[in-house]
Amino acid sequence: MGGKIDLLQQSRKRELQIDIDHHYASKVYTTGSPITGTATFTPRKDTPFETLRISLAGLARVRRDDLDYPKIATHWFLRTDMSDAELVYPGSKVFRARESYTIPFHFIVPDRLTTNACNHKVDVGYVRSHHLCLPPSMGTWSKDDMSVASARVEYGIQVDIVTPSSKKGQNNTISNKHIINVIPYAAEEPPLNIMPLNIQYNMQKDKKIRKSLISPVDGRLTAVASQPRAVNLDADGQSASESTVHINLEFKAKGPGVCPPKIGTVSATLQAQTWSRQSPSLNFPNMGLLRDAYTNYTTILSKVPVEGSWETEPEDKETGADSTSHSATVQVPFSLPMAKRLWIPTFHNCLISRTYRMEVALEVGNTTLRFNVPVQIAMESLDFPLEAEVDGWTPDDFGVMEHAWPGWTGRYSYGDYGPRALRAVGGDVLPGYSA
DSSP states (O other): OHHHHHHHHHHHHTTEEEEETTOOTTOEEOTTOEEEEEEEEOOSSOEEOSEEEEEEEEEEEEEEEOSSSEEEEEEEEEEEEOSGGGGGOOTTSEEOTTOOEEEEEEEEOOSSOOGGGOOSOOSSHHHHHHHTSOOOOBSOOSSBOOOOTTEEEEEEEEEEEEEEOSSTTOEEEEEEEEEEEEOOOBOOOOOOOOOTTOSSOBOEEEEEEESSTTSOEEEEEEEEEEOOOOEEBOTTSSOBOOEEEEEEEEEEESSTTOOOOOEEEEEEEEEEEEEEOSSOOSSOGGGTTOOOOEEEEEEEEEEEEOOOOOEEOOOOTTTTOOOEEEEEEEEEEEOOOOSSBOOOOOEEOSSEEEEEEEEEEEEETTEEEEEEEEEOEEBOOOSSOTTSOBTTBOGGGGTOEEEOSOOOOOSSOTTOOOOOEEEEOSSSOOTTSOO
């Protein structure tokens, strides 16, 4: 019986077509991008209906495979509806067989979400501010975005035609969806405040230096790495800026005749960490004691010679210290390999987060110093400036919205947080949006 219903739904789905203007498979939409097109319904038989809804929808979905059946958590963080679709409704509320009904739509990717997109408890306020930023698409790209199949962020133009059912109190829905890929604006954040108990990042190393295992100690080497500036993606996500990890070295020799160790080579691996939960996150997952991120590894550098030289610090005659101090700064420039992989910005959603860290291995003398350094990927280069207007509409018009209709539950939803149908708060009615 279920198979027959699925076949019927697929058959009706083919009657409903969505066309987006100037769209192609690899196109990237960003903050302020207009999305225009038409939805066309050509029924094979007379189809009475109750409502027709055209929406720009965004959802995050997390699946966990249980022993009995998979558990799926769905979070509809964005849903904006067209309001003027009813202008082309047939007065009889019946779509006639073999007639085509075309409804235009016009959406703009907002620069932020309604506050109803994150209404759960959080540990600190800045977590909620991140949850109210649009996440990038994840799991829908033609290139490898280093995601896991069980965690997905999806955007699309969705059309739903609700038809009456023969059973009292139930409705059937004819639906179709056109997936689009979105990389929203993501500003560079300040460096992370990494606490001593954090297990994700290791920014400092302190080692005794010997010529061999049985040799006396020549001195103590202290190395401190700093978080690099954010890597900035271009608006199409196909190229990115370079960045540099700085490592400050200090060697305190046991005596004036001891030379500092030779600075050798550096290797680096960039780790893309995808965090997902079936209940909303109270804090940033990479800043606690969690270890359950799905991690993808990309080699950035492999034993590259380092340009760095030691400088001898002047002796402090007042302290009478018998040790000599040497210092050096090592710069590790890097860039993202863009050919085969797609790098999405760092983000934190209620259910899903994407963070990056770089493992840096620096050879100094006969020892190797290993660091885990946070790396942020941002997107600040916009084709659409936030201050400009598109057809007389400003992005702010589409950013301040409020919840307009109750939650939706799909075939199975574990912890469904409801869709977000949005409308303007005060002011003039927005073109094409429900008031």
